[in-house]
Amino acid sequence: MIDFARVQKELQECSRDIESSGIKVSPKSDSLARLTGTIPGPIGTPYEGGTFQIDITLPVMGKFEWELKDGYPFEPPKMQFATKVWHPNISSQSGAICLDILKDQWSPALTLKTALLSVQALLSAPEPDDPQDAVVAQQYLRDYQTFVGTARYWTETFAKPSSLGVEEKVSKLVEMGFPEVLVRSTLESAGGDENLALEKLCSG
Amino acid sequence: MGDYVDSDDDYDYQDSDEGCDDEDDAVEGIEDDTEIVARGPSFKVITKESILAAQREVMHxxxxxxxxxxxxxxxxxxxxxxxxxxxxxxxxxxxxEKLCAEAGVPTGNHNNDIPNLPSSVGCEICFDDVxxxxxTKMECGHIFCNDCxxxxxxxxxxxxxSRSIRCMDPNCNSVCDDAKIKALVGARDPYLAQKFDRFLQESYIEDNSRVKWCPSVPHCGNAISVDDVKLCEVECACGLQFCFTCLSEAHSPCSCLMWELWTKKCQDESETVNWMTVHTKPCPKCHKLVEKNGGCNLVCCLCGQAFCWLCGGATGRDHDWTTIFGHSCGEYKEEFEQKSQRAKIxxxxxxxxxxxxxxHLDSFKLESKLxxxxxxxxxxxxxxxxxxxxxxxxxxxxxxxSKFRRILSLTYPFAYYMFGGEIFKAEMTSDEKKMKRELFEDQQQQFEGNVERLSLLLExxxxxxxxxxxxDLRARIIAVFKSTENxxxxxxxxxxxxxxxxQQGTVHKISPFSIPDIQRIGLKEPLQQWHS
Structure with missing residues (x-):
């Protein structure tokens, strides 16, 4: 079972120094097993200025009922980017993260905050030799400039919901003949993905 | 030869080459030649009970x-x-120091039991004071609550x-004391503590390149340890003889690759499939395989569809012996016949x-009933x-x-790959191949004759x-045994x-010939001793 008392304490701890770290963790619903983490993109990287949301699921128990497995913190939390991000160690499709401390290097003494700090550190120091997304990693190694450009564009497009980029997309979609209110809500539910929003709008 | 095992070991062992004197002579001449003829390394059988002793010996x-x-x-x-x-x-x-640090063996001395500490400590895992x-404080000095x-x-x-449970501190590399693990886990789940103990013991076998489990089914519980990981065949105390390299049944004189190919070939009857692809053709309409049983090249399937046997294409029925009207595919004929001929061969x-x-495999089975x-x-x-x-x-x-019989049966798949197929194709000219094949077959036939003779005497x-x-029978058996062995x-x-x-740079190393039981076989002592 998850040690909820510990999760509770972690959340308190985290909200106390939110000013200095910029890292936020909040429960998604009443259950403490599903949370959302928020990290700012590191300064001096193509992710600067973006705010990235990460879905966190805490492991409850083993695969089988009879398995005497303890959940969090003895097993690592499952983390996945909810915001689309262009990075060699993060899947551009699913947001899956390739980070050792979320797998076999996890230690129960680590916390959600330290794990999120590691994810943030991963954003500033990609490891293209151990890629999660082969396409991105290849671009990173072969054509670094294009990589930076794409990563920055993705940050602008997906990690800044209130930026000008969105207004442009809204007007573009409105020009296509969709009502503005609908466009805004659809765009939001699609996570800022213009194409996905268009698909949704078209399908009804 | 120098590869005998000390007999004062405290667990069971079997020496793989307790050779007789004249075996020494025969081997001496070729010993320093190549790896292929190197003597099989000696091996030991480790029983379920002796795993601990074997492990302890290395630990000591x-x-x-x-x-x-x-x-x-x-x-x-x-x-x-x-x-x-x-x-x-x-x-x-x-x-x-470096050696220990890399393996996670704590070197500092933190072993004294939490001195000068307040009566309660804050656990950094559950954030509780206990x-x-x-x-519990591990040897590395880190302290957490027992529950965590x-x-x-x-x-x-x-x-x-289980074999390397590290400390919970994320920056600590040291492996936790197994006695403490056993005590703590045992308090919550005694069965799991037992399992933990067994995992540690089995590490000696599973993480050890010189030791392998016997592959017997159902498993006899034994493992085999060799002095040297070179290719060799070993015999478990349960009677199973197997190849230490590929873990399948003993297959010398076939190499591991030959044996793998052979068993696979026998299993999928790939030759039958091969035959069918050449001798039959699928009907272009119903796709059932059709065999031509005579007549001209216009074939009629049971479903009524007519097609050209040469190219497999659907045709009309109008034809004479040489042509199908409105159909021509003559240029394919030659190639097809060559293919058919080769598949047949x-x-x-x-x-x-x-x-x-x-x-010979059948004889082997019958003889084991003897x-x-x-x-x-x-x-x-x-x-x-x-x-x-x-x-x-x-x-x-x-x-x-039975040992001879098995070797004899295996000489046939060996010859199959040695003198044909792709493996050695590039390495011998066909004249060379013919000569070598005749030499080999001559030896093989002589050996075969003697094995049959031995079989007859024993029956x-x-x-x-x-x-x-x-x-008299005993004398005859000894004589035949000796010549067969030679x-x-x-x-x-x-x-x-x-x-x-x-062969240059060949991967086909085979396990060396050895009859480990000559000493025990009782064929060596003089005749008089028996008839006293």
Whole structure:
């Protein structure tokens, strides 16, 4: 079972120094097993200025009922980017993260905050030799400039919901003949993905 | 030869090459030649009960070498896959401290029991304060509450990481003390603690390149340890003989690759499939396979569809003996016939070798049943003469026979790959191949004749023989055994030196010939001793 008392304490701890770290963790619903983490993109990287949301699921128990497995913190939390991000160690499709401390290097003494700090550190120091997304990693190694450009564009497009980029997309979609209110809500539910929003709008 | 095992070991062992004197002579000449003819390394059988003793023996070496306790020695050995030589080498190279640190053996002395600490400590895992008696300090100096330690251990054991459970501190590399793990886990789940103990013991076998489980099904519980990981065939105490490299049944003189290909070939009957693809054609309409049983090239399927046998295309029915009206595909004819011819030859070749291989395998099975009938005959004789004599020579003679028989059956798949197919295609000219094949076949036939002779002698109904005739039978068996053994050795020489030895950079190393039981077989002692 998850040690909820510990999760509770972690959340308190985290909200106390939110000013200095910029890292936020909040429960998604009443259950403490599903949370959302928020990290700012590191300064001096193509992710600067973006705010990235990460879905966190805490492991409850083993695969089988009879398995005497303890959940969090003895097993690592499952983390996945909810915001689309262009990075060699993060899947551009699913947001899956390739980070050792979320797998076999996890230690129960680590916390959600330290794990999120590691994810943030991963954003500033990609490891293209151990890629999660082969396409991105290849671009990173072969054509670094294009990589930076794409990563920055993705940050602008997906990690800044209130930026000008969105207004442009809204007007573009409105020009296509969709009502503005609908466009805004659809765009939001699609996570800022213009194409996905268009698909949704078209399908009804 | 120098590869005997000390007999004062405290667990069971079997020496793989307790050779006789003249075996020495025969081998001496070629010993320094190549790896292929190197003697098989000696091996030991480790039973379920002796795993611990075998493990302890290796641990003691490291404990004496480095002044470590048993737990630290085990951690170090697990990290280095139980290779004492490697540990010694690294000790000289890097020194004790580095060696230990890399393996996660704590070097500092934090072992004293939490002195000068307040009565309660804050656990950094559950964020609770617990009394000192409910917390445990590992050798690395990190202290957490017992509940958290236990959960951590249970998760790691269930993840299959029992052999190196590290401290919970994210920056600490040291492996936790197995005694403490056992005590803590045992308090919550005694069964899992037992499992943990077993996992640690089995590490000696599973993480060790010189030791392998016997592949018997159902598993006999034994493992085999070899002195040297070179290619060799070993025999478990349960009777199973297997190849230490590929773990399949003993297959010398076939190499591991040949044996793998052969078993696969026999399994999927790929030759039959091959035959079918050449001799039949799918109907273009109903797709059933159609065989041509005569007549011209216009074939009619049962479904009524007519098609051209040469190209498989659907046609009309109007034709004469030479042409199908409105259809032409003549240029394909030649190629097709060549293909058909080759498939026929390949199949024929495979059948030749497979039939002989199978025949000897069948004899092998029949001969293993002989054991009981020989026992019957012996007890009859003993009843009649009311004295018990030493009949081990006939029982052991039978044992050798089955060994010879197995080798004989395996010479056929060997020849199949040696003198045909793709493996050695580029390495011999066809003249060379023919010459070598004849040489090999000559040896093989002689060996075969002697194996049959030995088989015949062992089947004699000696139960109504008098003492004189039994003496005679024994002498004949010994004579035939000796010549068979010599022929077998010659055959191996031929394979190792003339056939495989000449191949450049070959991967086909085979296990060397050995009859490990000559000493025990009782065929060596003088005749007089038996008839006293």
């Amino acid at each position: 070496k490291v404990m004496d070498l480095l002044w470590l306790n048993a737990h630290h020695a085990r951690t170090l050995l697990i990290h280095h896959r139980w290779d004492v030589d490697k540990v010694t080498e690294l000790l000289v190279e890097n020194g004790k 009394s000192v008696s409910d917390a 330690w236990t959960s951590h251990f249970i998760v790691k054991i269930n993840e299959g990481k 390949d199949l024929h070749r495979y059948m030749h070798y497979h039939n002989r291989y199978q025949a 054991k009981e009938s020989i026992q019957d005959k012996i007890s009859k004789l003993e009843e009649r003469d009311s004295i018990s004599k030493d009949f081990s020579w006939i029982v052991n003679g039978l044992h050798s026979l 004699e109904n000696f139960d109504d023989y008098d003492g004189e005739r039994i003496k 022929l077998c050795r010659n055959l191996y020489d031929c394979i190792e030196n003339d056939l495989l030895g000449s």
